[in-house]
Amino acid sequence: MTVEQDFLAVLAEDLGPAAKIFLLRQCRSHLNKEPSMLEKSDIDNLAKWCHIGIQTALGAQIADKVQKGLLALKQEP
Amino acid sequence: MIVALFVAAGAAITYNTLQMADLQNTAKTQLEINNNAYAYQQGLDQIQFGTLMYASDNTTQGETIIVNSADIMQPAQTYLVSALADNSSLLTEFNQVVNLDQNQINTAISQVYSLSIGNENSSQKYVDIWTQLSVLMNAVAQADAKLVDVRSTTLANVESANTDAKNYANMSLIVAVVFLALISVVSAALAVVMGKRITGPLKKLADIAHKVSVGDLNQRFYLKQNIDIKTGDEIDELVDAFRRMVNAFRMTAALSGEEEAPQETQP
Numbered sequence: 184m185t186v187e188q189d190f191l192a193v194l195a196e197d198l199g200p201a202a203k204i205f206l207l208r209q210c211r212s213h214l215n216k217e218p219s220m221l222e223k224s225d226i227d228n229l230a231k232w233c234h235i236g237i238q239t240a241l242g243a244q245i246a247d248k249v250q251k252g253l254l255a256l257k258q259e260p
Numbered sequence: 261m262i263v264a265l266f267v268a269a270g271a272a273i274t275y276n277t278l279q280m281a282d283l284q285n286t287a288k289t290q291l292e293i294n295n296n297a298y299a300y301q302q303g304l305d306q307i308q309f310g311t312l313m314y315a316s317d318n319t320t321q322g323e324t325i326i327v328n329s330a331d332i333m334q335p336a337q338t339y340l341v342s343a344l345a346d347n348s349s350l351l352t353e354f355n356q357v358v359n360l361d362q363n364q365i366n367t368a369i370s371q372v373y374s375l376s377i378g379n380e381n382s383s384q385k386y387v388d389i390w391t392q393l394s395v396l397m398n399a400v401a402q403a404d405a406k407l408v409d410v411r412s413t414t415l416a417n418v419e420s421a422n423t424d425a426k427n428y429a430n431m432s433l434i435v436a437v438v439f440l441a442l443i444s445v446v447s448a449a450l451a452v453v454m455g456k457r458i459t460g461p462l463k464k465l466a467d468i469a470h471k472v473s474v475g476d477l478n479q480r481f482y483l484k485q486n487i488d489i490k491t492g493d494e495i496d497e498l499v500d501a502f503r504r505m506v507n508a509f510r511m512t513a514a515l516s517g518e519e520e521a522p523q524e525t526q527p
Contacts (some may be wrong), residue, residue: 197504198504198511199504199508201508201509201511201512201515202424202508204513204515205511208515236514239514240509240510240511240513240514240515245507
């Protein structure tokens with residue numbers, strides 16, 4: 184699986200169909216790249232921006248959970 | 261619990277059925293004893309009748325009747341001695357009948373034979389024959405009375421076994437009805453509880469879905485408060501999916517609003 188697919192899998196657990204557009208928005212706005220270009224080195228930064236975005240819309244509890252899931256992707260091969 | 265009720269009812273009815281089977285065997289045995297005692301009694305009456313005929317010079321017919329009666333009495337005696345082995349009072353009574361048969365009745369028959377085949381034709385001979393016939397009839401009467409006692413006792417035992425069997429049958433019926441009622445009540449109660457467990461969360465979910473459908477996305481919070489029930493089944497999955505859907509609505513709405521609003525600031 185690519186990094187984009189890994190991110191989408193984690194985000195979709197809580198955002199459902201909004202995961203894809205949310206990831207696209209965060210990548211373009213904060214990393215200036217397309218989701219398909221994501222690399223493992225982007226995980227920390229993107230997890231941080233996802234936490235901020237989700238906290239604003241859905242609250243800290245879900246944001247913390249999603250950030251934890253995203254950061255866990257660093258451990259995967 | 262329903263399984264336990266079924267097992268208990270089954271055990272109670274099986275116990276009653278086994279008791280009824282025992283009582284049926286008892287009644288059957290007692291009836292056979294009664295029939296054999298009656299056969300023995302008939303045999304004694306035939307012996308008496310055959311001896312009277314023999315003494316009245318109908319020797320051939322008399323002998324035939326006496327021999328036939330022995331054929332009836334011998335198997336009956338064998339059966340009764342065996343069947344009454346565990347009933348000492350009835351066995352004692354029957355042994356007294358056998359003693360009367362072997363000592364008084366057979367002796368009287370032998371005497372009648374001896375006197376009848378004698379050439380002497382005196383009046384004393386007929387007096388002696390009549391005396392032996394009186395002894396015979398008296399002994400048969402005593403034996404009859406004892407056999408009637410044995411038969412009355414066995415018939416009373418049959419009646420008692422039948423009454424007990426009817427009681428067990430009635431008890432089985434009562435047990436079946438009571439347990440059926442209990443199982444019905446427990447089943448109905450379980451159906452109500454299970455129904456509420458399923459329909460309760462679904463009803464709340466339906467209410468919240470209705471509010472979300474008219475644009476109230478804050479139902480996400482009500483969802484957490486109202487349907488935070490872990491049923492461990494498909495309802496959990498449905499609630500999770502619904503939460504995800506409401507989150508998606510909120511996120512989509514937030515992203516749409518952000519297009520014209522300033523972006524998030526660095527934490």
